[in-house]
Amino acid sequence: DRTRAIMICNPNNPTGYVYSREELEALRQIVLENDLFLLSDEVYREFVYDGQTHTSVMHLKGIEDRTIMLDSVSKRYSACGARIGMLASKNKEVINAALKFGMARLCPPTIEQVATEAGVDTPQSYFDEVIREYTERRDVMVKMLREMPGVVAPNPKGAFYLVVKLPVDDADRFAQWLLTDFDVDNETVMVAPANGFYSTPGLGKEEVRIAYVLNVEDIKKAMNILRLGLKAYPGRTR
Numbered sequence: 001d002r003t004r005a006i007m008i009c010n011p012n013n014p015t016g017y018v019y020s021r022e023e024l025e026a027l028r029q030i031v032l033e034n035d036l037f038l039l040s041d042e043v044y045r046e047f048v049y050d051g052q053t054h055t056s057v058m059h060l061k062g063i064e065d066r067t068i069m070l071d072s073v074s075k076r077y078s079a080c081g082a083r084i085g086m087l088a089s090k091n092k093e094v095i096n097a098a099l100k101f102g103m104a105r106l107c108p109p110t111i112e113q114v115a116t117e118a119g120v121d122t123p124q125s126y127f128d129e130v131i132r133e134y135t136e137r138r139d140v141m142v143k144m145l146r147e148m149p150g151v152v153a154p155n156p157k158g159a160f161y162l163v164v165k166l167p168v169d170d171a172d173r174f175a176q177w178l179l180t181d182f183d184v185d186n187e188t189v190m191v192a193p194a195n196g197f198y199s200t201p202g203l204g205k206e207e208v209r210i211a212y213v214l215n216v217e218d219i220k221k222a223m224n225i226l227r228l229g230l231k232a233y234p235g236r237t238r
């Protein structure tokens with residue numbers, strides 16, 4: 001009874017999941033039946049692989065006044081740190097309220113605003129190249145992860161993350177151990193324990209999120225370090 005909105009992240013951080021048109025239509029139905037808003041964080045919408053297409057909630061019919069799309073430039077142009085976020089909605093009340101909040105705060109940085117405006121003209125060829133590169137990085141990482149005994153790695157269709165199941169007692173402890181107790185020729189890897197992404201305590205205990213934002217050679221090196229780390233970790237379970 002207290003639910004006012006559904007919020008999704010599509011393509012998803014941390015799983016890389018991309019919602020299908022059918023799933024979005026189902027959400028549309030739930031929104032209508034229960035008098036809800038639908039918020040969709042689509043900052044990774046250009047990063048969709050294997051010929052899949054991304055459907056924005058802005059294209060769902062009949063819920064235009066209930067739909068809010070959240071966006072940022074930081075992923076699109078590999079400009080993390082650029083403080084330029086935005087929202088889009090056809091609901092004028094929402095936009096007016098957001099504008100008031102915007103004016104009550106300090107303005108976003110001027111130089112990044114100018115750069116963002118110029119970024120609108122980025123040719124599709126840039127994104128084609130980026131998608132080709134990310135696909136290769138994902139493929140290399142997934143292949144190497146699947147070759148490690150006891151590791152379960154999905155092959156997500158979007159964003160640049162994987163949530164991977166590892167044969168460890170506690171992914172948090174394993175992530176710390178990699179940083180404090182393990183190295184290969186003075187190098188190690190850092191992974192994000194996935195339990196923090198779940199709202200249910202206890203879930204994700206054996207899972208980590210890995211981002212494939214390094215170049216292919218560095219990914220190969222990192223996966224080799226992870227493989228050796230899993231072998232040497234005292235809390236290995238399988």
Ligand SMILES: Cc1ncc(COP(=O)(O)O)c(C=O)c1O
Binds near residue numbers: 082
């Ligand atoms: C799904 C999602 N939305 C928003 C952001 C943040 O964007 P910004 O860099 O504009 O703060 C991130 C960054 O990790 C993200 O993964």
